[in-house]
Amino acid sequence: MQVSVLDGPGKLRVEERPVPTPGPGEVLVRISSVGVCGSDTHYYREGRIGPYVVEEPLVLGHEPSGEIVELGPGVSSRLVGQRVSLEPGIPDPLSAESLAGHYNLDPAVRFFATPPVDGVFAEYVVHPAAFCHPVPDHVSDDAAALLEPLSVALAARSAGDVGLGSKVLVAGAGPIGLLISQVCRLAGAAVTLTDVREERLELGPRYGAAQTFTAAEMPASGDAYPGGGYDVFIDATGAEPAILSGPQRLAPRGRCVLVGMGADSIALPVPLVQGRELTITGTFRYANTWPTAVELAAQGLVDLDGLVTSHHTLKDVEGALTAGAKPGALKAVVRP
Numbered sequence: 001m002q003v004s005v006l007d008g009p010g011k012l013r014v015e016e017r018p019v020p021t022p023g024p025g026e027v028l029v030r031i032s033s034v035g036v037c038g039s040d041t042h043y044y045r046e047g048r049i050g051p052y053v054v055e056e057p058l059v060l061g062h063e064p065s066g067e068i069v070e071l072g073p074g075v076s077s078r079l080v081g082q083r084v085s086l087e088p089g090i091p092d093p094l095s096a097e098s099l100a101g102h103y104n105l106d107p108a109v110r111f112f113a114t115p116p117v118d119g120v121f122a123e124y125v126v127h128p129a130a131f132c133h134p135v136p137d138h139v140s141d142d143a144a145a146l147l148e149p150l151s152v153a154l155a156a157r158s159a160g161d162v163g164l165g166s167k168v169l170v171a172g173a174g175p176i177g178l179l180i181s182q183v184c185r186l187a188g189a190a191v192t193l194t195d196v197r198e199e200r201l202e203l204g205p206r207y208g209a210a211q212t213f214t215a216a217e218m219p220a221s222g223d224a225y226p227g228g229g230y231d232v233f234i235d236a237t238g239a240e241p242a243i244l245s246g247p248q249r250l251a252p253r254g255r256c257v258l259v260g261m262g263a264d265s266i267a268l269p270v271p272l273v274q275g276r277e278l279t280i281t282g283t284f285r286y287a288n289t290w291p292t293a294v295e296l297a298a299q300g301l302v303d304l305d306g307l308v309t310s311h312h313t314l315k316d317v318e319g320a321l322t323a324g325a326k327p328g329a330l331k332a333v334v335r336p
């Protein structure tokens with residue numbers, strides 16, 4: 001099979017490798033679509049994200065969909081030919097975190113395209129059957145792949161406890177911010193979406209935002225709603241100015257959820273956090289989100305295909321990883 005391998009910053013090549021054999025509880029999946037994520041781009045450009053450094057050749061890509069073509073021992077034969085969305089992080093099922101239900105926080109989790117674990121810019125991959133989630137036929141290959149970023153959005157909604165009537169401010173109108181906006185709207189929230197770039201806000205209304213502002217146009221603290229600020233602020237930028245502006249706009253007892261990666265340590269406004277009894281939390285990927293993600297996609301309640309702005313082959317993973325620089329680009333998809 002063909003596999004796209006990253007040899008170091010900016011260095012990609014296609015390599016022939018043997019098709020892997022599924023072990024007990026595993027299946028062989030022929031990959032259909034793989035969404036390209038900001039983290040793939042970071043590894044490609046800089047060869048690292050924070051503590052994770054590419055030291056050996058690495059296969060990128062962690063947002064896959066595909067079809068089960070072969071079964072390992074102990075897997076139900078009904079699964080052959082099943083179209084699936086692959087959940088990329090495999091925890092140790094007996095870790096304290098897994099047993100407590102937040103398996104994403106297991107320190108031993110093996111996650112696609114996080115050194116030294118290879119990702120899925122490949123024709124085939126072997127994966128535990130339990131982490132291959134069946135999708136109905138009317139959900140496209142691309143949409144099935146994008147259940148991964150949808151899961152990020154579901155985890156953010158859950159961390160913010162966003163529900164009926166919540167007033168939510170979302171910073172960042174890229175794929176993650178748009179999906180957070182859509183999921184919060186579905187949960188019954190009134191969503192305000194901001195981004196530094198005006199053109200990125202164009203899709204806001206289609207993705208559930210009741211109002212959009214560029215960061216510069218954003219009304220002063222608390223003005224957006226009479227009688228108080230937002231119940232929840234969700235950052236999907238990882239940019240310091242956006243993160244710092246959030247807590248100021250929260251109502252008393254408001255919740256701040258940090259999703260976007262990239263910011264280093266920043267100053268905490270202690271009097272504000274105390275005076276309004278704010279809660280500040282973050283999310284690390286997701287746990288237990290796929291059943292909901294599959295259901296939302298199956299019911300047509302989320303627009304995943306609308307995020308895809310380009311398709312690429314395995315030979316053009318470089319094009320996929322650099323597509324984000326083009327105006328209007330949201331999500332590139334590799335189709336091995």
Ligand code: ZN
Nearest residue numbers: 037063148149
């Ligand atoms: Zn991702």
